[in-house]
Amino acid sequence: MSQENGILIIAESTQSGDLKPITGELFAAASGLSESLGEPISVALIGQGVSAKAQDAINLGASKVYVVDNSIFQNYLNETYTEAVISIASQANPRIILMGHTPNGRELGPSVAVRLETGIATDTSGLSISDGKLEATRSLTGGLFRQKTGFPKFPNIATVHMKAYDVPEPSAGLTGEVIEVTVAIDANNLRSKFVNHSEAVSEGIKIEDAKIIICGGRGMGGKEEFDTLYDLTEVIAESAVAATRAAADSEFCGQDLMIGITGKVVSPEVYFAIALSGASQHMAGCSGSKNIIAINKDPEANIFKESKYGVIGDYKDVVPAFLDELKKLEG
Amino acid sequence: MRIIVTAKQVPDPEAPQSSFSVDSATNTVLVAGSVPAAISDMDSYAAEAALRIKDEVADTKVSVLSLGKDHVLDVIKRPLAMGADELFLIQDEDLANGDAIAIANTLATAIKKIGEFDLIMCGRQSADLDQGIVGTALAAILGIPVLTNAVGVRLNDDWIEIDRIVEDGIDTVAAKLPALVTVSNEIGAVRYATMRGIMAARKVQPTIWGKEDLGVIEETDPFTTVVDLFAPENTSNVEMLEGESAADSGRLLAQKLREERLI
Numbered sequence: 001m002s003q004e005n006g007i008l009i010i011a012e013s014t015q016s017g018d019l020k021p022i023t024g025e026l027f028a029a030a031s032g033l034s035e036s037l038g039e040p041i042s043v044a045l046i047g048q049g050v051s052a053k054a055q056d057a058i059n060l061g062a063s064k065v066y067v068v069d070n071s072i073f074q075n076y077l078n079e080t081y082t083e084a085v086i087s088i089a090s091q092a093n094p095r096i097i098l099m100g101h102t103p104n105g106r107e108l109g110p111s112v113a114v115r116l117e118t119g120i121a122t123d124t125s126g127l128s129i130s131d132g133k134l135e136a137t138r139s140l141t142g143g144l145f146r147q148k149t150g151f152p153k154f155p156n157i158a159t160v161h162m163k164a165y166d167v168p169e170p171s172a173g174l175t176g177e178v179i180e181v182t183v184a185i186d187a188n189n190l191r192s193k194f195v196n197h198s199e200a201v202s203e204g205i206k207i208e209d210a211k212i213i214i215c216g217g218r219g220m221g222g223k224e225e226f227d228t229l230y231d232l233t234e235v236i237a238e239s240a241v242a243a244t245r246a247a248a249d250s251e252f253c254g255q256d257l258m259i260g261i262t263g264k265v266v267s268p269e270v271y272f273a274i275a276l277s278g279a280s281q282h283m284a285g286c287s288g289s290k291n292i293i294a295i296n297k298d299p300e301a302n303i304f305k306e307s308k309y310g311v312i313g314d315y316k317d318v319v320p321a322f323l324d325e326l327k328k329l330e331g
Numbered sequence: 332m333r334i335i336v337t338a339k340q341v342p343d344p345e346a347p348q349s350s351f352s353v354d355s356a357t358n359t360v361l362v363a364g365s366v367p368a369a370i371s372d373m374d375s376y377a378a379e380a381a382l383r384i385k386d387e388v389a390d391t392k393v394s395v396l397s398l399g400k401d402h403v404l405d406v407i408k409r410p411l412a413m414g415a416d417e418l419f420l421i422q423d424e425d426l427a428n429g430d431a432i433a434i435a436n437t438l439a440t441a442i443k444k445i446g447e448f449d450l451i452m453c454g455r456q457s458a459d460l461d462q463g464i465v466g467t468a469l470a471a472i473l474g475i476p477v478l479t480n481a482v483g484v485r486l487n488d489d490w491i492e493i494d495r496i497v498e499d500g501i502d503t504v505a506a507k508l509p510a511l512v513t514v515s516n517e518i519g520a521v522r523y524a525t526m527r528g529i530m531a532a533r534k535v536q537p538t539i540w541g542k543e544d545l546g547v548i549e550e551t552d553p554f555t556t557v558v559d560l561f562a563p564e565n566t567s568n569v570e571m572l573e574g575e576s577a578a579d580s581g582r583l584l585a586q587k588l589r590e591e592r593l594i
Contacts, residue, residue: 020498077504078467078477103497107479110431110464114471119432119554122462135558140460141351141360142344146563150556192476192506195492200500208498212594236594245516255482255517256496261461262373262515270593280348284461291593293584294569302348305567311584313577321581329589 004154006039008066008094010046010085011057012102017049019056022100022160024167027060029127029160030098031168034061036129039095042066044088046081048074051178058176060168065178066092072187075194076104080185082111087183089116094155096134098127101159109159118153125164134158143261143280143287163267163288200256204233207257210240213268215259215286217276218246219296219315226252229274232319235326242266244276259285275315278303295319332391334381334450336374336415337438337466340399340407341459343369358560360459368403370410373454377514378410379521380484381452385414388486392416394445398437400424404537411532412524418537419445426542431460432554435468440545442473450491451511455480466513476506482517 007030011023023043030041042064043057054065066088072080085108089097097112099105101123113120124136126148134156137148151157200206207213214233220226226247233239242264243257259266261281267288274295276282283306286292292307297314304310311318342351342362350363378395385391393415397407402420411418419441421427426437442448451473453466463479470477481493482501492505493512506512524532572587574580588594 075502078479082471103480103495103502106463107467107477110435110467111471111477113432113464113554114435114468119430120464121555122464130558138462140560142458142461144348144351144562145353145360146561147358147557148559150558152552152556153554192478192504192510195503195505197497197503198501239594249516262456270588281344293588293593295581295584304569304571305565307569309584309587310569310571311577311580312571312573313580317577318581318584321578322585323581325582325585326589326594329585 004093004095006092006094007033007041007096007098008044008089008092008155009041009062010044010097010099010105010108012100012104013045013047013050013053017047017053019053019060021167022102022105022162023057024060025163025165026098026100026160028165028168031061033096033127033129033134037095037132040064042092042094044068044085046073046084054178056170058174059170059172061174063176064092065176066181067178068181068183070183072185075197077192077194078107078111079190079192081108082115083185084181084183085112086115088181089155091179091181097155097157099159101161105159109157113157116155116157118155118157119151120157120159121149121151122159123161124149124158125161127158127160139284141280143284162265205238205240207240207242207259207264208266210238210266210268212236212239212270212272213242213259213266213286213289214239214272214274215242215244215276216247216252216274217244218250219275220247220252223252228319231323232272235323235330244282247276261285273303273307274319276303277301278306332384332388332450333448334384334391334393334452335442335445335448336378336381336393336395336410337451337453337469338374338378338395338397338407338410339371339454339457340368340397340402341371341457342366344458353560353562355561358557360560368406370406371454371458373456373458373514373516375409375454375521376516376518377452377454378413378415380481380512380514380518381450382414382522383484384450384486394419396438396441396445397421398427398434398441400427408532408535408537409524411535412528413522414528418535420537420539421545422539423542430554431462431464432468435465435472437545438465438469439472441540444540444545449508453511453513455513455515463513466511470511473511476510477513478504478506478510479513480515481512482515484512484514484518
């Protein structure tokens, strides 16, 4: 049995086959590891119509691209993608396997780990090598503390926190090996199935893409009050409204606006935190923001420790005056 | 139909942050004695999802399984008070302290002892560790299909169908029973325990198992290790804007953000 070698990245692609940004982020995470180990990076490209994008993976830094391209894999399904990764891993024999901590990656990781009889850490960042093995950091206790995790067994498997790394600039025309992998799977004998996909109906800018986010918490008080946040989006360009889990669970808005440890992870230029305490479960979703602006009537609120600018006061008094002033400064 | 719901008892995450600290010597989280025990909230949503099926399907038994080292009966019986039928507790410190995959192995061993099931429902991730590993790993160990982070759950004959949030919308996926589903808070409100439910739950005797009852669990090397546990440095550098009134502060904020070209 030859020695494990290299870092295998499990790529994610859009319906049209383009590599999703998370794949680039994984390359950023892997490149430091590759340097420390002196071992190459390879990519698993699974889907339908993905072979055409193998060069994109090579241009990000893959020496080898393992391609599983078949209609069976058109849509992600744990049952089929686990088999694909296992088939690829048995050929690649990687030291480390990285996936994004995305809705699919976080589900795929543990299935692969069990099959490969190894351990896994999820939602990690700060990846490094120690004594030929991966070390990775993750949050616990609702985001309050950090744990650096070690991996005694090979391959070391980790899912990587979204937006923990920046997508690197791809090079052009690099060379690499493309290896087609056949997966022994009987499409007629699956015990699960993909039924359908429905697009999110989002009015305006998607939260994950917004340059500025206006997030309301439970302190907004109610649905009508929460809706006043939309007034801000009319004056602040490139902004979107979001919510804490407490606000969403209280039905001030839809669950799709939720940011936090079980919601969306964002890293906008500006994050308005309005009438929210800044509990660590929420901060886990927005701590990547470049500038956090807090408005809260509780001077002890944790959010003030996390912000760039803060105003102590009832948002009902602060925000209308803030808005009026913005309009004045505009005109 | 039999549904097994896994539930983890955790220190109440709503407790003040100051109740939690790190013991650097042992790399563990210390919890103040004043912090009450609670069921990890996603597990309550899993119980709720199971009970909604029980509401619809005659002859459904909901069995709750919990691995822990210091179960508080009133707390861990909550799903019974909500309407679940029986409770299995595995009580062992070493097993409870295991890494996620080790825990999944323990639960799998217990489930084989419990017997036949149609569906297993788990919270998508625990309130104290948020790893989201155990449910999926458990399915892989048992060799059954898994569907995770369900925001909607529907039973169609012998298939279970769920909706799950993906980056650009919702995927609907389904699995043939027996299967495992992990459940998220978006399924909607967890039912209250009724007075009658609480009284009934008091009378239920949980089945309690220790390490020996589960049979030999192979001691292997740990799947992951804790190299370090720490509180991140707080680099608080906030500039507070204070006017003569809240409204005045709001105006100052607008001016500042414009000055800094942030908006």
